[in-house]
Amino acid sequence: MKALFRLNWQLVTHTRRNLWVILVVVLVAAGFVPAAQAQGLGDFTHSALMTKDTIKAAYQQVNRYVTPEQPQVRQTGQVLDQAWSAANVMYLGGAMDDAFNVRDGMTRLGAALVAGDRSGYPGLVELALPNRAAGRRLQLVSQWLIAQDQPVQRRVADSASALAQFVPLAMLCLPFLLVVVMADGWLTTARHASIQAAVPVGLPVQAAVALAVRSGLAVLAIAGAMGLVIGGGALVGGLGALRYPFTLSLGARLTAVPMWVNPVVLLTQTLLVSSFVGSLMLLLNSWCHNVWLGLVLGWGVVSVPLVFPAIAHWAWLPLAGLTPQAIMTGAVQNDGGNWALGLIGADGIMLLWSAGLLGWFAWRTQRLAR
């Protein structure tokens, strides 16, 4: 067993494909803080301005010529008016560095967005407004900030603010990165049959070790990347507010948790998503012995929830779990109208699928071995 772990570790760390992936991860992580600062990523004032303008455009659409006569449309106008006003307060608070107004504007904007989303904005033709989950997030964060008397993060200026921007990006890229790392999970055995088949270890154990080692590499790569981002942020402005809130949907509702939980969630998601992607790639390997073709097929599967988000809303498919950042923010639940599907639910379904794929793979390999 130990020998198999060592061999697999040597294989994954000597594979040029993995070395390239690690190099890219290191470069992105090392350059993240300067790039985020240069590009204005996480700039609160800018995003507040964008929100304000979006709401303003919606408000103007509803009140285009005269005050609407229909009560429902008039109600939409009122909600958007409240939202616009709150967004103005939030934006100006940010521009004037006024923490009180920022938090007040966030609270009011959150409430207006939740109320508007509930009503469905009758009379509004095109909806590009922040949804109910976004409104709820604003409420939770502002409540936390008020309770802790903390200012809002205005830009990437330290480790905590860098992490807040890096983790969603890492979660978005995670399934694609895992497909690359897991791409040859079974090929290292199948393509080197006379070396591995004689080994006095059963095929299921060999597959489990291949999966575990590649998951371990992915966890190390992500942990290393976060270390670089934290280090980069610390060099610029220290660690920052490690208890700054971020919202998370574990179960049926969004909750605010401190920022230091963010890396734990990302690493846990790396392990859970790697179990699904790893099982998928093992099965694909048993059909397709070309690593590049397997890679394209794997990328195709993990792209589905991004290209066709509606498919990811089918709760019994494992696809929602492949977009953990969208589950965490409640976007998938909001769009799919299924708030039972939190991070735990999506991961649970993904694990069930992983077990099924592993069983299918085991059945295939046992049959091929005969």
Add this chain to the structure above:
Amino acid sequence: MLELNHIHLDFPNHPNVLDDITLQADGGALIGLVAPNGMGKTTLLKVILNRLHPSQGQVKLFEQGYTSQAQTRKNHALICAFPEQNDLYGDLSGRAHLQFYADCWQNHTKSVATIIADLNMGHYVDQPTRTYSLGMKQRLCFAMVMAANPPVMLLDEVMNGLDPLNVALISAQLRALRAEGKLIILVSHLLNNLQTYVDRTIFLKDGHFVLDLDAHATPAQYLKFTGAADVVPGATAYTDQLNVVPLAEVAGETVGSWAQALFAANVPFTVGPLSLEEQFSHFYGQTEEQA
């Protein structure tokens, strides 16, 4: 140590690939398995490894058959097959391969460093195997089996791609392994080389063992010559080009007179036992190679 009891194996559209194969072998023996390509040698080794399952018969290692998955793993810990050089991991070093096999078979008695020294691999063993020549890879594959150090070793075409010096080197190691009590089943086409160290040579044809030669038994003597068989009374054509007369019950004077006749007719002749190559030609001379 190793028992094959009435093994029978069919392939789809190819019945009787192995037909009633029975073999019993103990440690401290080198057994040569001889046949042209496509006669079932590698298939037999796969049956011994339980990678192919016979329709009848049983393989036993140390009196234990492949009766369950747990028993299969136990049996596999006692046996190691020669890996194919194309299956080596190109990005890993030879030393990594050796250490992998030593660890998998939990070999704590024979060090990897000793094996590297014994097989003169020190100058290349730390390079990635993709940089190796065929001969270097072949030596590494043999070294991997040595690193596993199990009681039973199955070596399929171990001498392929080796120069005469390395053939001699591996041959010496095979003798040393036999002295350590290993049972080695060796498939080789280098019959002259095989003859110098095997204890037993088994010829496989049409799914059967057609000849089982004990190298330690006193070999029968023959008068062997080429050309027309009727120059010597009682001579028979053993192969296309070789005639033989068994000398077991022939008086020395008679042998002398036959020798004189052959000499006078300018026919080259020898007296001695039949070599493996001559027996190979006898059994397979008419056989069309299938692979």
